[in-house]
Amino acid sequence: MSLLHDEQNRITAALSKSLSENIDTISALFTDCADVIKRKITVGDLNKVDIYFLYVDNMVNKDLLERVTIHQLLASLKDMPAKDHFEYIKEKGLRTVDLSEVITMNELIEDVLSGDTIILVDGFDKAIKVSVKGMPNRGVPTSENEVAIHGSRESFSEAFYINRVLLRRRIKDTNFKIKQIKVGIRTHTDVAICYLEDVAKPEIVANIEKRLKEYVIDGIFDSGMLEQLTERNVYSPFPEFQTTERPDKAASAILEGRIAILVDNSPMALLLPTTLNSFFQASDDSYSRWEVATFTRILRYFGAFISIALPGLYIAVINYNAEVLTSAMALSFAAARDGVPFSVLFEVIMMEVAFQMLLEAGIRLPGPMGSTLGIVGGLIIGDAAVNANLVSPIVVIVIALTAISAFTVPNEPFASAFRIVRYLIIVLSAFLGLFGFILGIMILLIHLGGLKSFGMPYLVPFAASGINEGTDTKDAIVRLPLRALKRRPIFSKKTERTRLVRNKDE
């Protein structure tokens, strides 16, 4: 906090009619800010008036700025009147419709820092904001983390305004609302709540608006921070929001009555409310034939189960209940373990941690080096470890299968939660065999049973399967043909559940 700021970092100074006073205030605020461009020029012919330009370098489209403002101001204000300079400049001096008035210093500074150009006119305690933003961005990138065979390749980017366009391009409806607020007293990060006004439940919109205002934070740099700030189940590894980088997925969620939250500088949109089932739905499920979509869904659910259960089940069966296996398997496992110097528990945890380290290192390393690491770590070290009898080949298979299965879940934060829960099941299985395994699964189920995302039980539609006339189960483990999905899911308003009817005119 300084003399010019209050405790919430808002500018306390007021706009003055005197341009020199305003320039002094602005100069004080932007001391040592080399990127801020400030220039005072005089316009008019007979009646001259001083104006002051203020913008952040490279956050504006300079070419456009020259054409729509400076060139126009210098060339078209020869008949400047003796008074009402402000209105005259606003009406005649600027060749753009995207302008507005700013009446407070706080607003003025926020706009400048957001990429707008401010023109202060001498003798007026207000300013003109000209929106000629032109910040560097990656354009519309290709989706890398949620790759789909069918459908759009577009992905959200860090540029907030591009993300808004990507949604608007998909939902051309006046009911599609984008409520924008700023979060972070220093970062002033733009956050947009996107929803269909007549379909989304108003209480959920109000709820997220309330939650966004619950905390005052210095800055938000990504949707992940906002997610942690607004969630209720802080101590659960399972996310309360679904994240996506795909605009088509976000748009589809909005059509279902859910809410998408866009955060400036974040290429990920947050979707809410969410359920366990949502995390297993990939965007191209809707674009594929229902049989194929159903088969892949079942694979994902099975993959998720393997990802959570396989190492624990392996330990429980190997150490306590080998009778479950066929004799050939049991003997083969026993023979493979013969001479391994570590216990099964240590062996599994060691391999699991080694794999997670490889994964983490692979993410952090540049592309070509990442793949080299995979080969060195996975193949060479793995093979050497088996040959040296440090680990049994069965454990390598178990861990590899577990890892592959985890990647079938099309949502990384959700799959990460599974990775953590896996260790609980491993430990319980190691000490209590199948009983421990069941204990672990029960603890997980009880935990999931108690989770809610914005009032929506996490286990819907598997728990409360009768709701919404039982139609939510049509797009769960099994995805019925598109024509059978006539109703919107439980996320939407009760009166707006119909989404598909036969066209009677045809």
Next chain:
Amino acid sequence: MFSNNEKISLRQLKRLLVFDLFSVSGLIIPRIATATAGRDGLITIILAVLYAFIYAWILLSLSKYTGGNYLDYCRRSLGGILTFIIGVLYIAKLAVGCAFASRLFGEVINQTLLKDTDPRIIILLLLVVSAYAASKGFEVRARIAEVLYFIVIIPIFAFLLLGLNKIRFTNLMPLFTEGAGDIFIGGYNVFLTFSILELMLFCAPLIKFKKADIKRGKRLFHSVSHAIVVVGILDVLLFVVTLGILGREETRQKLWSMVNVIQVIKLPGGFIQRQDAIILGIWMSSIFSVISAFFYYISFIGKYIFHVSKQNYLLIPFVLLLFGACVIPMETEQFFYYFEYYMKYIGMPQSVILPAVIVFMGKVKKIKNHKPALKILLLITALASAVFLTGCSDMTEIEDRNFVQAMGIDLSGNELTVYYVLPDLKALTEQGSKEPEKLILEIKGFDFWQIEELYDLKYNKRLDFSHLKAIILGKKLAKNPKQLSEFLTYVENKYELGRNTLIFTSDSTAKEVISLNHDLEGGIGDFLDRLYRINLKNTGKKVITVGDMVFAMNEENPVISMPVLKPGEKTLETTGLGMFYHNRLAFEVNKKEADYMDIANGYGKNKLIFLTKNQEEDTEEGKGEAISEYVVKIKYITRTLKFTTTGNHPLLAIKIEGVGIVEKGFMDTGMVSNKANAKIIEGIENRCNNAVKTRIAKNLEKIMKKAKIDFMNLYRMTSYKNRKIWSTYADKENQFLEDLEFTIDVDLKIQ
């Protein structure tokens, strides 16, 4: 949005009730029903379901009078002090039920899945995780039940259906052999397992109805009835499968005898060797539901009477209290005895009398009717308990076990010699092979427990019977009923030793058979397993397992026909059948006699019938095989038995029908007319039928009439085939065999 109002739908209530009613009672119902009414246990279950309907109706009616909130109504009618006492009575009852359920499952898990783990740890974790579920509230319990419903109930139901083809009808029939009193008392005893319906009094206000629903009461009763019917069907199925497979004696021996049934039923597909651990695991998921229900209602009532701000605060003290109650040094059977006694005379009457009195008092007074820290602590306790268990659980890693593949037992004098055949793990990893003699462990002792103890002192790996494929009995042991019974008792009490393990008898000593381990492909265990699975089963031999022997021991009279092995030089041959009766090898037949015994028992598929060049020699022992003119292979066979009486004697009509093909001696070349062919075939058919008929008749005369060995178990069969004969010859088996007259009709069609 879903509100956090602790209300559940009728569908959720239905599923929750199924779980609560079935999870514990399913384990003990076969025992309760059999103990009081034997075979008529089936009727007691049906009666119990009827009682349950009436009970539910009474409770729901009383609940309606209280306007939903039972405890509030109670306070208004009887005042605070009496409500407190009533609350304590309910808590005590729920606590006893909870302790019994935890203890029972603790024991089942301990004896089946975690043999070396301290049962107290199992119970503690069971209680903590259930309390954690209860802490999440009624809604969460309902959600979990809804998710688990199809994962638990459907597989168990399907599994029990698979078990139906293993049942012996002689164990189930005839019905109505017990007195009406026993049946009604049995019905009441079984009905006690439905006592959890009492909790409807408390949960009625927690059901969500549509505001304008004027048929709430009807809908509620309909849902409860639906749950009772589902549980009733499951209970009947459990009873039929348990009694049908284990027999009356074994079913009533152990409180959770039905768990043994899980071992016997085999799942299709070859991925799982023994599915009992998997099914028990699935069943285990449901136990959390019922124990969490106890915890939920205990804390619910406790909150009301102890005036605690949050009901979850009461969970930790109750976990500790109930843990203390569960580990009281007392046999589970004894615990059950007291529990059953309490429920019969106090618990059940109390569940109707108390609400009735309360409602009556309310009417008299004309009272008008007018609702995360702990959870985390519970979860941490559960996790911490697991972590602190390091060292408590005595696990043995897979490479530290000696998986016994085959077991041979010889008897000399009073001393037993047991041979354990181990797998050659080194050969599996292609690291060479162990010396063959090291793969057979030989231990002498006077009983099996002593032998196990000697093993522990001599060897460094744990003895594991979970992959035991075959047991070979030496002839002397087979003929010694005392020692054989002792062995079967050992098997019965050793859960790890699968009931579906194959059993053979040697025509000399078990050692001679076992010593062939090195010469037989895959070792003796694997050899015998494949011999049965591929060849013997394919030629119509009935699979005989150690479970059949245990069953025979408990039920006393059935005859078990066990394959006899004859060791040769580097080969092993099945030479016939040994008939075990009253726990001893009572009679032996050769291979050919055994074949016709199988045909008489309806197991003749793929058997060969040899017809000699000299028609008169068709039925003579040993002739056909040597100089056969025709060989007929049976493709399909059925056997029907009909019992009637002729004069005062029982008459048995055996009818054998089937289809065969001529494998040798006849070829339709087209050179001979169809008519001539038909005549030849007719001739073969007649000779074949005659040969089968004569040989079966000889077997019946020789084995049944002379040796008095009921190898077809006809005497037991009369129990469901002809009740009159059964009651006439009750406990007079020899007389029955003596009096039995029979006719044999064989109709094998040659294709």
